[in-house]
Amino acid sequence: MSVLASGSTGNCTYIETEKGGLLIDVGLTCKRIEEQLNKIDKSLKDIGAILITHEHSDHIKGLKVVAKKYPIPVFANEKTWQQIESKNIIINPEQKFHFNPLDEKELFGMDIQSFNVSHDAVDPQFYTFRQNDKKISVITDTGYVSDQMKGIIEDSDCFVFESNHDVDMLRMGRYPWNTKQRILSDVGHVSNEDAAHAMKDVITGRTKRIYLSHLSLDNNIKELARMSVEQVLNQYDIDTGSDVKICDTDKETPTEIYTI
Structure with missing residues (x-):
């Protein structure tokens, strides 16, 4: 991927x-x-x-x-x-x-399941991909991560996980207040800290990589997102130095192909 x-x-x-x-x-x-x-x-x-x-x-x-x-x-x-x-x-x-x-389809030897997220679109959904006991979950564009979402994505080898904004940067930034309210709401986007707290509930011993995704151009930076997520995970004894690698994503440069 x-x-x-x-x-x-x-x-x-x-x-x-x-x-x-x-x-x-x-x-x-x-x-x-x-x-x-x-x-x-x-x-x-x-x-x-x-x-x-x-x-x-x-x-x-x-x-x-x-x-x-x-x-x-x-x-x-x-x-x-x-x-x-x-x-x-x-x-x-x-x-x-x-x-x-919540449908499941098989494409290219993968069992793919769709699941709803909480976002201000008409019917937003993301996906998990399974093949040969390997699993990738992609979840962005959600205001929070529900227990149902966690149950579907947990125990993945790899996550593409939203880490949209730093709350303080957003609150102090240039966006109008109604936009800030929308982002912070349950149908907006998850913050670095909220993403990390959701991650700690779905990471298992098989999880090797988490790609922090959908970072806000104005209200986040890669280093801050990574530091915030690692700090929370480390508090829960999830070792981001050796067990789980936290990876950046970018709007211009693709991540290197990762084989699970």
């Missing part, structure tokens, strides 16, 4: 097995997605499916052009499809597939 881009300006993650590869979200232009894939020696021609999490532009920006240029199947839930089409993003019916919350 590789996080091709992550942040408030665009999100896209690549996951593959020996049977094929897929993208979670296409929140960059088609040209930039191709550039990011090329950096890890892949191409959009290698992509066998696209899973959409929700209709916000930083998750579907490239969808219209990518789907027009490449005959890739696109999966989203019913309400999200309605919102996508209301934005004049019309997908060829032969490429359009439904993947509703």
Whole structure:
């Protein structure tokens, strides 16, 4: 897997097995997605499916052009499809597939489960991926992590986990108050500390990596996010020096391909 881009300006993650590869979200232009894939020696021609999490532009920006240029199947839930089409993003019916919350599908030898998160989109959902007793969970764009979410994602080998903002930076920053309220709400985004407290409930002995994702451009920095998360986890005797590696993501540079 590789996080091709992550942040408030665009999100896209690549996951593959020996049977094929897929993208979670296409929140960059088609040209930039191709550039990011090329950096890890892949191409959009290698992509066998696209899973959409929700209709916000930083998750579907490239969808219209990518789907027009490449005959890739696109999966989203019913309400999200309605919102996508209301934005004049019309997908060829032969490429359009439904993947509703708490459904399970098998793609490229992976058992994929969708699950709802708490975010101000119409019906946002993220995904877990299982193959041969290995598990990846991707969870961002949620105002909090519920017990149900924890039960679905726990015991993963690898997490792509939201660590959106530092609360003090957000409160003191330039955003208008109503925007700050939205981010801090239960349908906004999780802070570094809240993310870490959720992580400590789902990390097990098999967990090897956590990619901190969807960092705010204005209200967070990588070093602060990593330090905040490590500090909380270390308080719970989770060793981020040897047991669990905390990894950065970036809006411009893909993470190196990690094989589980």
